[in-house]
Every structure is written in C-alpha cells, then in structure tokens.
Amino acid sequence: MTTTDTVRPSLTAAELAAVRADFPLLGRTVRGGRPLVYLDSAATSQKPNVVLEAEVDFYEQRNAAVHRGAHQLAEEATEAFEDARAAVARFVGADEGEIVWTPGATAALNLVAYAFSNATAGRGGAAAERFRLSPGDEIVVTEAEHHANLVPWQELCARTGAVLRWFGVDDDGRIDLSDVASVITERTRVVAFGHVSNVTGAIAPVAELVAAAKRVGAVTVLDACQSVPHLPVDLHALDVDLAAFSAHKMLGPTGVGALYGQRELLEAMPPVTTGGSMVEVVTMAETTYAPPPQRFEAGTQMVAQAVGMGVAAQWLDELGMDRVAEHERELAAELVRIGEIPGVRIVGPADARDRLAVVSFVVDGVHAHDVGQVLDDKGIAVRVGHHCAQPLHRRFGVAATARASASVYTTAEEIAAFREALSGVRAFFGVD
Amino acid sequence: MSSLEQMYQQVILDHAKRPHGRGLVDPPADHRSGESHQVNPTCGDEITLRVDVDGSTVSGVSWEGQGCSISQASASVMTELVTGHDLSDVARLDAVFHDLMASRGKGLDDEDALDALGDASAFTGVSQYPARIKCALLGWAALKDSLARSGALG
Numbered sequence: 094m095t096t097t098d099t100v101r102p103s104l105t106a107a108e109l110a111a112v113r114a115d116f117p118l119l120g121r122t123v124r125g126g127r128p129l130v131y132l133d134s135a136a137t138s139q140k141p142n143v144v145l146e147a148e149v150d151f152y153e154q155r156n157a158a159v160h161r162g163a164h165q166l167a168e169e170a171t172e173a174f175e176d177a178r179a180a181v182a183r184f185v186g187a188d189e190g191e192i193v194w195t196p197g198a199t200a201a202l203n204l205v206a207y208a209f210s211n212a213t214a215g216r217g218g219a220a221a222e223r224f225r226l227s228p229g230d231e232i233v234v235t236e237a238e239h240h241a242n243l244v245p246w247q248e249l250c251a252r253t254g255a256v257l258r259w260f261g262v263d264d265d266g267r268i269d270l271s272d273v274a275s276v277i278t279e280r281t282r283v284v285a286f287g288h289v290s291n292v293t294g295a296i297a298p299v300a301e302l303v304a305a306a307k308r309v310g311a312v313t314v315l316d317a318c319q320s321v322p323h324l325p326v327d328l329h330a331l332d333v334d335l336a337a338f339s340a341h342k343m344l345g346p347t348g349v350g351a352l353y354g355q356r357e358l359l360e361a362m363p364p365v366t367t368g369g370s371m372v373e374v375v376t377m378a379e380t381t382y383a384p385p386p387q388r389f390e391a392g393t394q395m396v397a398q399a400v401g402m403g404v405a406a407q408w409l410d411e412l413g414m415d416r417v418a419e420h421e422r423e424l425a426a427e428l429v430r431i432g433e434i435p436g437v438r439i440v441g442p443a444d445a446r447d448r449l450a451v452v453s454f455v456v457d458g459v460h461a462h463d464v465g466q467v468l469d470d471k472g473i474a475v476r477v478g479h480h481c482a483q484p485l486h487r488r489f490g491v492a493a494t495a496r497a498s499a500s501v502y503t504t505a506e507e508i509a510a511f512r513e514a515l516s517g518v519r520a521f522f523g524v525d
Numbered sequence: 526m527s528s529l530e531q532m533y534q535q536v537i538l539d540h541a542k543r544p545h546g547r548g549l550v551d552p553p554a555d556h557r558s559g560e561s562h563q564v565n566p567t568c569g570d571e572i573t574l575r576v577d578v579d580g581s582t583v584s585g586v587s588w589e590g591q592g593c594s595i596s597q598a599s600a601s602v603m604t605e606l607v608t609g610h611d612l613s614d615v616a617r618l619d620a621v622f623h624d625l626m627a628s629r630g631k632g633l634d635d636e637d638a639l640d641a642l643g644d645a646s647a648f649t650g651v652s653q654y655p656a657r658i659k660c661a662l663l664g665w666a667a668l669k670d671s672l673a674r675s676g677a678l679g
Contacts, residue, residue: 124528370554413669450624462593462660470529478568492569522594523538 103419115141127472129139135498145403177403178345184406186327193386201337201352206245217363228254242316266293288320293441294451325414345405349398359385425450450499461493531650543592546604552577552588559675574667576676600664
C-alpha cells in the first residue's frame, strides 16, 4: 500500500502521550475504577478536544443556515462548512467539488445505489446512461463486505433485475482473485468493495480490482470506512470512481460522512433525496438541479458535524497519516500475537502484513459474548458479535467473533494488557 | 463476589456446559406441539425450541441452539423448570423471570416468587448487564412463541 523509500518514524512515547491527553474520554475509568482500555475503534473512534471544541465553537459563534442569507453569520457558517469540505477533500486526495456530505458511509452507499435506481427509472437524461441497469447486468461485491456495502446492492438488484455476484475469501480472509475474469465480466456494471475489512483487517487488492473493473467499464465503489482513519489514502491515486467514509471512525462526530465521486461521474449522477438547497429552477411543473456536490445535499445539512469532521481530518493531517499508519502497523504486530495464546484463533490474516490493527478472533470453548464480558470486567472494551458481516462469519463457520481494534491513540501497553486478560479467559470458564 | 462472578455463577456455568433439553425431540402424536425459531440479531445467537402440551401440562421441551453461556444456560434451566408444570404456572414463571431481568441486579423482593424460579434465580447477576438480558431471555421467548403456536393456550 505505502511504498515510500523513507518511512517516517512512528510516534514517540512523548508524542503518543500528548495525543492521548487530547482525548478526554480516554482518561475515564470503567467497571469500578479500572483504567479504560478502548479497543473498539473500528466500531467508532474517540474524539480529540479540537473536534469537540469545533462543534461548540460553531454553535457559539457561527451558527446560521449555510448557502443562503445575506448576513455575516450566514457567510461565516458557509465558509466554515465549505472549509471543512476542502479539508476532508485534501485528506483523501480529492478535489473540493468531489466531496458530498452525507449522514454517514451507509447513507453514502445507499445514495449511490438509489442513484442507479433513479437512472434506471429514466431519470438523469442521457448523461446518466452509465448508471442505467438492465436485467442481467451484474453487480460485483465480495464476501468480506460490511452489510452497508452489501444490502444496498442486493436491494438495487431486486429493483432493477441486475444480478449480484461476489468474490469469495480465502482461509486468511483475503479476497480470492484467482478467477477475476470469471467474476468481473462484460456484464459487470458495478464493482463495490471494502478497502479494509472491518472484521479481518485485511487490506483489499485495490489496484487489481480497479484494473479489472476498468477493463469492462464498470463503476468502482470503495467502502473506505476502515482505511481512511488509519492509512494515507489518495482516492485519485487509487483511481476509484466513488468512495464512502464516515467521520465517526476518523475521530470526528457521528451523523456525518462523505461520498467521494470523480467529478464527471457526480455530474452525470441523478439526485436521490430531493427538496431544498439542491435545485436551480423550480416551477410548479418541474425542477432543474444544482451541480454536484449540492445536487446531493437536499435539506438542512449537519453543519456543525461537518465542521467537526474537517477539524478531525486536519488534526490527522498535521500528525501525518504516514506516521499514524506506522504506529498502527506496530500495534497490529502486537495484536496478532494473541494467536500465540492457547485456544485463541484469529479470523483473518495471522501476520501483520497488508493488514490493519483490527483483529477478530474466537476462543475455543468460550462464546464471543462471554469473552467480551470477561475482558470488560478488566476495563477492556472489545466488540463482540458478527460486526455487521454475517456472510464473512458464515464463511468461517462461526456465528460471532470478538474483535480488538486500535487507533492512533492506542498504546502497545494497552494491547499487552488485553493479551494478558485474554490469556485468562479459558481458565475463568473452566475450559481446558 | 465481583459483578462478573455474580453473573457467571457456578450453576450457570454448569448448565452451559451440560445443558438440559438440548437435542430436538419429536413430540408424541397425541400432544399439542409447537416450534419456534428465535435469533438475537445483535450477536447471531439462535435457538429452535419445541414444546409439547398434554392437556394443560407442559410435558416436553427440547431445543437446539448456539450462543453464549448465558443463553445456553438459561434455556437449560428453563427446560428443567417448566417441564411438568401447568400452563398457568409456566406463564407465571415467565412473568417472574422477566421481572427479575428488569431488576438491574437488585433481584426481587418477593422471595416466594424468587424461590419458585429455582436455578433461574441465579440469573439475577445478568440483569446488571443490559446487553446480556436478551441472551437470558432468548429461550423464554422461544418457549412463549412455541406455546402460542401449539394452540394449547386456547
């Protein structure tokens, strides 16, 4: 993924301490005074002070409706909103006009699926031809997808007569590309896949999938939720057509995320949610629509949250995503050592290569819920369940796993504490 | 005893390891019977439970399922508790167990009601953990639904 000649060093102990001091929640205790060990950042990240303060500051100083009004507050609110868009665009290697605010990544992926639907119903004119589906057209996903990048495509197929196909995964949870040409074919119109699995942490072979999609003229959709907070991501360099990511996983607020789209593709995409702010001329009979990104931003937007997302992106930029990635690469190497604990089996790659610090696992003889409960008693927060990826769990023959995931503020000491607590789980339940 | 030990009492761990009623049994042809499949969508735990009723007596409960120790133990304890009891007793036990699960770890003031629950009273500790209450109730939900489906409730 990152092949630079000079890898900048990871965070120093002092820098990491300073980072942690920026996150008020990390200072609290849980379950009778135990220090919190938060290993659930793949579900949602904690927020630095600058993000919290940015939202408060927006409401205290600049709150007004954006893109309308002739007063100073409206100008300042609009400026803050659009500056945030620019910051998010810079953060992922996009142009400003290529970032659409959405309520989150799920909403962004649904927006795309419904745009295809609307085009198929004849909306968007000749320009929307690329989004028009016919029965027998194929949409390709992978078995590793989060439900958010699977169910909207199932629904789109049901509405249009398109057929859903998918790549399987191998025993390490890697997308199996052994037979690309039989999965991505002349009938393929969309190739949608996650950049990084939220279960296995495996990084997808983006270049291969994009190349295969381009050979047949399919639209590529990248679910970048799990990559953007942890890796330097340059969407132009990745050359995907569309991408979705959420703020709350990248140190920003809930309720906001982004859809990235290459300019000409967004221009051609018909609107989905309609109403105020996304129009040009409205008569009683018909309406013409604003250019993107406003075309996709109907109604009052989540302005304070967007401002918070912009600040989160800047905060990460200033720290340096290459250094964040290096820090988390070290954490991933520490995390996969749980595979050495008797009775613990990692679901996904067992080594630290081409993966992020997201590790799902099962403990022989102990259900994931029970594992999570014993860890919680030590103040260690992990996720248990299917992590919104039931097909992937079915592939591995398990109903549920426990998952530990790190972020920029996670320390090696926390992961050591997690490993130690995990070592005692089987004994607690009297499993040999 | 820590909160964790209050939840995972030995009786619960024992039931989880050697559950009663596990393995679906065909009910006698002359009994009313019903079957229910319940899932906990947040964790994927599931249970398929069969009940048969002889007159107004719950004469057999059997189930198959997978899930955490709390859900498995609760289904096991429930099987032992309700088998051989009148439908009205079972409805009362169901109500008492739901009250216990809503008690936020405090248990029940009504000691007679708690006594009637037998081993099921050991689940008091579970009620301190809101995320786990559904685990303890999974088997009970399947019992209630299968009884309704059996037609024995009138």
